[in-house]
Amino acid sequence: MFDPQTLLLSVLLPPFISFALNGLIPPLRKSKYAAALAIFSVFISTLASLILLIKRPGGELIFEWIPAKLFSPFLFGFFLDPFSIVMFFIVSLVALIVQVYSLGYMSEENPSGLGRYYTFHSLFAFSMLGFVASSSLLQIYIFWELVGLCSYLLIGFWYYKPEASRAAVKAFWVTRFGDVGFAIGMVILWGATGTFFLSELFVKAPELPTAYLSLCMLLIFFGAMGKSAQFPLHVWLPDAMEGPTPVSALIHAATMVVAGVYLVIRLFPLFQFTPEVLSFVIWIGSITALIGAALALIQEDIKRILAYSTVSQIGYMMAVAGAGAKSIAFFHLFTHAFFKALLFLAAGSIIHAISTNNIWQMGRLSKRMPQTTILFLIGALALSGIFPFSGHFSKDEILVWMHVKGFRIHFFILLFTAFLTALYMFRTFFIVFMGDKEAKQHPHESPWVMTLPMWILGLLALIAGFPKESLFKFLGHDSESYHSYIAYLPLSVSILGIMTAWSIYQMKLFKPSNVAEALSPITSALEKKLWLDDIYEWFYRGILDGLAYLCGWFDRYIVDGIVNATSWYIKQASSQLREIQTGRIQDYLYGIIAALLLLIWLSLGVFPVKDRINEEIVKPKDHIQAPSQYLEGEK
């Protein structure tokens, strides 16, 4: 029973069944069994992916989706390779943990709302797992859009909150804008190769002209930028924090937002032929890392801090993937999934306890919520890259790779970002857990159904870095060890960041506002979010709505106006013409006499009417009969 196909199906199908049952049977959805079904299904997926991770088989399932005769039909399939197996494990495990945690976090939700929540979660788990194992680019796109849909539905879960519904729509629009690129890139790549199937693409695409392939990959990467919240399309992710916190942990930190990175990893056999696009990827990644970290530094909402931090960390992954180390990018994706989910769940635990997101309204939580404090600290240390937490290993690998491969500028940008990362993370930590203000409400530790999942993630965040060598071996990456001063640099920078945060926010050696004033142009730009939101707002309100106004107005009052004016004129003309019908017998008599006179005059032979009529009657027009040259093809 452990053959690869069965295992593959037992990863993919349970969440789908759970979604279908919950979706199609309203009484089930409204009962408490909805949650049980969803959690049970993802539990089976987790078990199956664990077995896959241990046995590490390869395997493939293929079926035809769109038939065609003149073109090659579109095949779909799922396949197992090291990346998809490890990703299965990450996705199903984090989904399981988050769904269990949600039982506590969403306990105040009414049954039908909770059922809806778990239905969406099941759909998400299915789409994400399907995305991971897709063996056709078209299929990747399909699941890509479906995870986007789940993200939209779950951000807007509390649809009656105007901000939530706004954020949901914004997330969909921005990622969809990126997907315009993805769709066009995919279509034109198909146009040149005639296939969507990855293994065929990898053979055929390298034969294409480099410029053409570069264009395709650039467009596809545009989609990845939208989904993975890369600058300048990152604007939706902070707003997406309006959704429930467990959703942010699962979708907007651990799994869905890294889909773009996964796409680059998946399509790396194509990206490697397009060096220009790869250098674009590195630049986008590095800039995003820096800007994300800088923006995280000035936020006051704990979830937004974490959101910008996610943006920044995905930037790291993109940069290193662009630099050619897809396994290192994947390793960071792996560790990041655990520690960032942990941080979100810990933040959720705080929000659940004191019902606010603002860090300035928190303080001294370490006394009231000791478990959450420890767990948040683990997450923060892992994110900052402190030994022996998992983030240390992956971030080190990234920085060393950038240095060794000679991407000097990017190396320094990312190194500086590492400093900022430690700084903003521990700024948050000191304010929230150590600060001298007392929170207004009386916070309490969360129930075990929330803390237990967090402890599991805490453990993973601690140890996920250790299987580095075996993971690299499995992924087929020959990791070389570099013993040089570079290896100590990231760690020292991070410690420096923590020290800085400690001296500012704990010891209050100097005021943060003084620093902000000293850097006023930068801080004011950051406070405006680099005006990106304003630019998009202008594009939406000004360009799109303006064009819509022009088009709508033109259609309604000009195109349709001409139609109406025509019929209006005919109506007017006919009411004028109607005057001829006076109803007086004399007028009609005049008409009859006039016509009679006219006829007499004509019959006197002024015009040769008669002859012409005769001619026509005698000679029937010959075009009524078919000229024989028209009749081809008759048997």
Added chain:
Amino acid sequence: MTSETLPILSLITLSPFIGAVILLLQPERWYLPIRLTALSFSIISFLGSIIATLYYDSELGGFQFNEYIPIVQSLGIGYHLGADGISIVLILLTSFILIAGVFASWTIPFRSKEFYILLLLLVTGVFGVFVSLDLFLFFLFYELAVLPMYLLIGIWGSSTKIVAKGPFARAIMDMGLGSKEYGAMKLTLYLLFGSAFILVAILGLYSFSGLKTFDYIALEGVILPSSVQNWLFLLLYVGFGSLAGVWPIHTWSPDGHAAAPTATSMMHAGVLMKLGAYGIIRLGMGLFPDAAQTLAPMIGTIAVINIVYGALGAMWQRDLKYVVAYSSVSHMGIVMLGAATLNEMGLNGSVLQMFSHGIMTGLLFALVGLIYEKAHSREILQMGGFAKRMPGIATFFAIGALTSLGLPGLSGFVAELLVFLGAWKSSHSWWLIPAVFGAFITAVYALRVLKWIFFGTEKEPEINHKENPNGLKDAIGVEWIAPIILSAVLIVVGLYPKPLLKLMDASVIDLLQRVLK
């Protein structure tokens, strides 16, 4: 060419007609029997089309289930029916919409007998157009499909108040913009205007071919000189185009759809607009292949204008029915674009888009009708937060909106994808870019409307608040049936489009080979 077996196409076509005759004999006060009669004759058609779908040999292709009875032999007019893969798909679409439409008009407040009679007559016409292989018969059914619309809108429609601006404001206001009579009259005149062109084209073909027959199969064998073909094709394009909502002769569609009662809008946007596209594909491309090839660039370019212009027009509207109507204009652009690509992908996509858009717009109009019944308003900006009180309607509306923006897993995506692929493979690759952007604009307005009506803080139209407090409720009883059927079709086709595509593929290739040879 007589058929030895069951005359399945006649059964499908004439069953609604017989239903209409039987309805005539029932008194108005029989509330339930009237509906059940209409329903049962619709179900006969529905079952017939299912049987036709199952028994159609898609490997063989071509016209099957042929029936032939001569009517006027001296003029070459005959009762010739037959269906190929394309027709079968559209018959299937029509019967789904018919069943849904009967349920959607279950609660019609007055003169329900006459309403159902007209609806069934209309459907007879639609089925007839899709299966006739005789141009005279085709035209007869075509007119039968168009004319009941006038009464359906004029009697059971709804009016709204619009103030015109611009240089033609006076003319527009004088004509009575916004009233149901205006919508009905405009729609009918427009379509009669179109059918005049079609009639000329058909008669032209009759005389130029010299075969003295209206039979489609016989006329297929005639190759006219290309200049004649071009002119006749253009006549057909204008004639059918006015029904298919081709820019710039589409302006009847928003007003007509907005004024029409629910089932009529469903039928009209869902099926009747496809008659136009079907006419262009079947008669235009089938009979004038050279002209189709010559004029494809023009058709495609206009189609792209349709897509973007319709989407922007929908974005500007604040009246729910107008939004859906403009989105139809935009989606019909995708149908025409697919036809203009002249390759397998695009044309398959075009036919699938006809099906998908028919079901989707049927669903949306059914829901708009429900919302209107509960809220007594179509003004989007007066609504808000409805999802709390009508979660079911919100769910189905979301499915419709997501189909229209081309979300994978729903049928719209497959169709649009095929058209996009076809567009890139066609002689004018640039069509792809505006078409994809059109899909993006659709995402903008569809999600925006969804958000405005269903999400956010609760709002209620003032008029409704006074007249029926607590009236905002979810759908009940029979009201559920139409949305459930239609969205199920959208999902099934979206997940697994293979059977439907297989059904039409051979016929599409036949048609293409005629055009491209």
